[in-house]
Amino acid sequence: MALKKVSKKKVAQPRKTAGTSSSIKVALLGFGTVGSAVARVLSARKFSGIELTHIFNRNAERKRTSPAARSVPDSVLWTESIEEILRSDVDIVIELMGGLNPVEGWLRKALTSGKSVVTANKQLIAYRGAKLARIAAQHNVQLVYGAAVAGGVPVIPGMLQGLCGDQITRLSGIVNGTCNFILSRMESGAAYATVLADAQHAGYAEADPSADVDGYDARAKLCILSRIALHAELDPDTVPTQSISTVEAIDFAYAKELSCTIRQVSQAELDGRTVHARVGPMLVPLSSPIAWSHGTQNMVVATGRFGGDTVFSGHGAGGDPTAVAVVSDLLAVAQRCATVQLPVRKRKVTSDFLAPHYLRFVVDDKPGIVSAISGALAKVGANIDSILQRPGHPKHRLPFVVTTEPCLTSTIEQALRSIARMDCILEPPLCLQMLTVDDKADDVEAVKEE
Numbered sequence: 053m054a055l056k057k058v059s060k061k062k063v064a065q066p067r068k069t070a071g072t073s074s075s076i077k078v079a080l081l082g083f084g085t086v087g088s089a090v091a092r093v094l095s096a097r098k099f100s101g102i103e104l105t106h107i108f109n110r111n112a113e114r115k116r117t118s119p120a121a122r123s124v125p126d127s128v129l130w131t132e133s134i135e136e137i138l139r140s141d142v143d144i145v146i147e148l149m150g151g152l153n154p155v156e157g158w159l160r161k162a163l164t165s166g167k168s169v170v171t172a173n174k175q176l177i178a179y180r181g182a183k184l185a186r187i188a189a190q191h192n193v194q195l196v197y198g199a200a201v202a203g204g205v206p207v208i209p210g211m212l213q214g215l216c217g218d219q220i221t222r223l224s225g226i227v228n229g230t231c232n233f234i235l236s237r238m239e240s241g242a243a244y245a246t247v248l249a250d251a252q253h254a255g256y257a258e259a260d261p262s263a264d265v266d267g268y269d270a271r272a273k274l275c276i277l278s279r280i281a282l283h284a285e286l287d288p289d290t291v292p293t294q295s296i297s298t299v300e301a302i303d304f305a306y307a308k309e310l311s312c313t314i315r316q317v318s319q320a321e322l323d324g325r326t327v328h329a330r331v332g333p334m335l336v337p338l339s340s341p342i343a344w345s346h347g348t349q350n351m352v353v354a355t356g357r358f359g360g361d362t363v364f365s366g367h368g369a370g371g372d373p374t375a376v377a378v379v380s381d382l383l384a385v386a387q388r389c390a391t392v393q394l395p396v397r398k399r400k401v402t403s404d405f406l407a408p409h410y411l412r413f414v415v416d417d418k419p420g421i422v423s424a425i426s427g428a429l430a431k432v433g434a435n436i437d438s439i440l441q442r443p444g445h446p447k448h449r450l451p452f453v454v455t456t457e458p459c460l461t462s463t464i465e466q467a468l469r470s471i472a473r474m475d476c477i478l479e480p481p482l483c484l485q486m487l488t489v490d491d492k493a494d495d496v497e498a499v500k501e502e
């Protein structure tokens with residue numbers, strides 16, 4: 053495919069250095085799962101007018117001689133010196149190392165020296181994206197990060213361009229492939245630790261996998277989506293996260309009895325000047341499309357005032373799908389495609405959601421426990437919807453479940469603080485929000501109005 057020369061009107065340009073060939077020169081920072089997949093895609097697709105000239109990685113010789121480097125042209129310069137990249141006549145830097153430091157400083161220098169940047173780094177874009185975008189604009193270059201949310205699913209370009217005419221009020225879905233891989237395998241009976249190890253081996257997990265399982269990766273992605281879809285700038289540290297690591301096999305059994313499964317769900321909803329936002333494992337009805345995402349699939353539902361629900365779905369992690377998003381961004385920058393810019397406002401986060409809740413207790417069974425727990429819930433005004441107790445568990449360590457009718461998370465947490473202090477409670481209760489499907493949404497709306 054040849055890259056056409058297009059008009060340079062008002063669009064940030066990759067800066068060309070006098071005396072270089074007409075090709076757009078590209079440097080890859082980071083030759084790991086995604087970096088090596090990008091090199092592979094570039095080699096397979098052979099886009100004319102794009103030339104991979106540099107690869108930067110610590111201990112570059114180890115990377116250069118690895119099997120993953122087979123697709124890298126001999127002409128590429130492998131380096132451990134970031135200065136060599138920054139001083140070079142490279143037009144576009146693709147950053148695939150991850151983390152805030154030292155990457156932020158290096159990318160600032162790249163942008164100020166006139167190089168456009170493509171990155172898949174969600175932490176960087178969630179925390180520093182607004183500042184880096186300003187630097188890019190000041191230097192008439194581009195900062196593009198389509199792979200930073202949902203890997204290979206074009207949710208960022210879809211929101212930036214395809215849905216910018218709507219007024220998006222709500223985002224919900226699955227934006228972490230590792231958690232979806234783990235939870236959907238646990239649903240089929242696999243053990244948490246085994247599947248986490250598989251996800252790491254397959255290159256889906258972050259360098260520190262607690263970023264995945266504890267929700268920080270999804271939180272960063274949710275903040276990026278909030279910025280571009282809700283036009284709300286959130287401080288990622290204020291968005292509450294709940295780990296999936298406390299979900300156990302028994303929870304999938306109880307979820308099934310409730311015609312649900314469990315998925316890590318990220319949600320953000322505009323409410324005047326605040327945004328309700330959170331990331332955590334939720335009970336999801338089997339009838340919801342979110343329950344149908346298996347393995348590394350991601351699914352984002354954007355609800356618009358005019359267009360209603362739009363669903364984005366596909367592979368959210370893994371080298372090849374992510375590389376597709378990175379290479380698509382690279383082509384967009386190389387062809388000088390402009391993106392729509394709309395004003396973004398800082399918004400405060402509230403963690404409260406009105407939803408039914410699933411509460412799993414592990415107790416040393418004795419008479420009066422159910423009445424004590426229901427009393428604590430009644431005291432805060434939470435109404436019980438069902439009580440489930442599966443047979444076959446020892447009385448001295450009995451897991452049982454209470455589900456509630458829709459109520460605020462803060463209300464449930466208040467009750468759980470007093471329940472956790474009861475002598476019979478053997479471990480901290482597990483509290484999961486339950487996603488409501490459309491027919492139940494009316495009930496939630498009714499409670500909201502009360």
Ligand SMILES: NC(=O)C1=CN([C@@H]2O[C@H](COP(=O)(O)OP(=O)(O)OC[C@H]3O[C@@H](n4cnc5c(N)ncnc54)[C@H](OP(=O)(O)O)[C@@H]3O)[C@@H](O)[C@H]2O)C=CC1
Pocket residue numbers: 081082083084085086087108109110111147148149150151154172173174199200203255256257258259368369370371374
């Ligand atoms: N994997 C995935 O499915 C997806 C990843 N992403 C994002 O893409 C980025 C890359 O992820 P991924 O490829 O999985 O990560 P990897 O850990 O596989 O690759 C990162 C590469 O960068 C190198 N590197 C890291 N820090 C430095 C540094 N300070 N100096 C020099 N080299 C460095 C690493 O070297 P070394 O081998 O020595 O550690 C490694 O080769 C991250 O931001 C990630 O969040 C986004 C979407 C999906």
Ligand SMILES: N[C@@H](CC=O)C(=O)O
Pocket residue numbers: 200202203227228229230231256257258264269368369370
């Ligand atoms: N670790 C991330 C990789 C992609 O962003 C995930 O599992 O989603």
